[in-house]
Amino acid sequence: MEKTMKLEIFRYRPDQEDQPRFQTYEVPFREDWVVLDAINYIKDEIDGTLSYRWSCRMGVCGSCGMMVNGIPKLTCATFLKDYYPDKIRVEPLTGFPVQRDLVIVMDDFIHKLREIKPWIIRREGEEKPIEGGEYLQTPAELEQYKQYSMCINCMLCYAACPVYALDNTFVGPAAIALAQRYNMDSRDQGRDQRQEIIASHEGIWECTFVGECSVVCPKAVDPAGAIQRSKVSSTIDWYKEVLIPWGGKKR
Amino acid sequence: MGGKEEMKPYRRPVPNTWWLERRSYFLFIVRELASVFVAAYSVFLLLVIYKLGQGPEAYEGMIELLRSPALIVFHLVVLAFAVYHSITWFNLTPKILVLFVGEVRVPPLLIAGAHYFAWLVLSALVAWVILRA
Ligand code: SF4
Ligand code: FES
Numbered sequence: 001m002e003k004t005m006k007l008e009i010f011r012y013r014p015d016q017e018d019q020p021r022f023q024t025y026e027v028p029f030r031e032d033w034v035v036l037d038a039i040n041y042i043k044d045e046i047d048g049t050l051s052y053r054w055s056c057r058m059g060v061c062g063s064c065g066m067m068v069n070g071i072p073k074l075t076c077a078t079f080l081k082d083y084y085p086d087k088i089r090v091e092p093l094t095g096f097p098v099q100r101d102l103v104i105v106m107d108d109f110i111h112k113l114r115e116i117k118p119w120i121i122r123r124e125g126e127e128k129p130i131e132g133g134e135y136l137q138t139p140a141e142l143e144q145y146k147q148y149s150m151c152i153n154c155m156l157c158y159a160a161c162p163v164y165a166l167d168n169t170f171v172g173p174a175a176i177a178l179a180q181r182y183n184m185d186s187r188d189q190g191r192d193q194r195q196e197i198i199a200s201h202e203g204i205w206e207c208t209f210v211g212e213c214s215v216v217c218p219k220a221v222d223p224a225g226a227i228q229r230s231k232v233s234s235t236i237d238w239y240k241e242v243l244i245p246w247g248g249k250k251r
Numbered sequence: 252m253g254g255k256e257e258m259k260p261y262r263r264p265v266p267n268t269w270w271l272e273r274r275s276y277f278l279f280i281v282r283e284l285a286s287v288f289v290a291a292y293s294v295f296l297l298l299v300i301y302k303l304g305q306g307p308e309a310y311e312g313m314i315e316l317l318r319s320p321a322l323i324v325f326h327l328v329v330l331a332f333a334v335y336h337s338i339t340w341f342n343l344t345p346k347i348l349v350l351f352v353g354e355v356r357v358p359p360l361l362i363a364g365a366h367y368f369a370w371l372v373l374s375a376l377v378a379w380v381i382l383r384a
Contacts, residue, residue: 014259070272097260105260140354162276165265209343210279228347 003029005080007038009050010091012098020098022089023047029084035075036064039090039102052102059218062154066102067091072159072216093159095168109155112171115197116179121190135187148181148226150219157213157223163206170206171197173213173223180226183233199234207231278339285336292329341366 004026012020025046027038036054043050054064057076064075069089080088096104120135122128128135157173164170179198183191197203207227214224270276302313316322344366345359 012261014261020261020263094263097262099258099260105258143354162265162269165269208279208283210276211343211346212273212275214346215275222346225346225349228343229349232347 005029006087008089035078062152065154072156095165112175123189141186145184160212160216169202177223177226282339285332288332
């Protein structure tokens with residue numbers, strides 16, 4: 001007899017019901033299937049009304065993030081065999097409003113990403129003309145921020161963060177790690193501009209260092225580490241401004 | 252396209268027991284809670300110093316009180332939480348302190364280790380001062 005597995009899936013169809021509910025599907029069990037394969041099977045063979053996001057199937061696009069048994073996971077990198085023969089419960093990422101079924105509303109995240117100005121900023125008059133060529137960087141300088149540039153915007157870290165779930169104004173792990181990525185880039189001069197948001201009440205100081213964001217991150221970005229390091233440099237800024245009369249001057 | 256008016260996003264409530272849902276959340280809450288005990292002990296210590304300022308008799312009374320089982324239990328509980336608080340934070344220090352010597356990153360173990368070492372030295376110093384008498 002063919003082995004099967006049960007998936008309990010969060011359903012929310014705003015045009016038909018006000019409350020979400022769970023629907024259980026039985027799918028074939030295959031050694032090499034990931035949770036996303038099982039969900040695709042449901043969509044193709046059992047119930048075409050199920051909505052969810054996915055694209056690359058190889059842990060690159062960051063769109064297939066869901067809660068698998070309560071833990072945020074990339075469903076294209078989460079194998080059925082690690083759960084077999086138990087039932088798997090699949091829900092949309094926590095902390096975000098649900099649009100429909102497993103699809104979350106990510107406007108807030110996109111807005112926050114943009115807010116921290118994730119691009120290289122040069123001071124007035126220090127921008128090179130195109131003919132001047134690129135800004136050079138040594139491998140050691142690249143090493144300083146490389147880890148933070150690996151983020152695929154999958155939002156698993158937001159779904160793992162109880163602070164964000166309780167208070168959506170928090171800028172959150174990935175956006176702060178991204179700000180840190182540019183702040184630590186030797187070619188960038190825009191830290192002061194980003195500090196307005198990063199050092200604000202909704203920024204780094206909202207973080208209580210639960211650390212779960214770094215645990216669930218599929219790309220080892222370590223956003224928790226980025227936030228704490230950012231706290232250290234903001235604190236140093238503050239001391240410089242308060243204790244040294246000329247220290248607060250913008251270089 | 253449907254337009255935003257037609258969407259009714261569903262917001263899932265966060266239960267008050269969210270911190271019981273995952274082991275790591277629970278350990279985090281214990282770490283935070285531990286600071287309350289550490290603070291309580293500081294207040295207690297201030298009280299002892301205050302009594303000391305009121306003269307030998309008041310201080311003697313305080314010492315007598317310190318021998319009561321309830322206060323011994325209080326000290327043990329505070330000690331347990333203080334140790335937990337220190338250990339969890341020391342283990343997190345490598346994430347906070349990223350140091351480079353030239354181009355080489357100081358290994359995380361060394362950073363945490365330095366904290367434990369300083370803790371040991373200071374504790375030994377305190378023990379020496381107290382036990383010397
Ligand atoms: S920091 Fe990690 S978990 Fe967060 S969005 Fe980026 S890749 Fe995903
Ligand atoms: S489908 Fe692209 S990361 Fe999973």
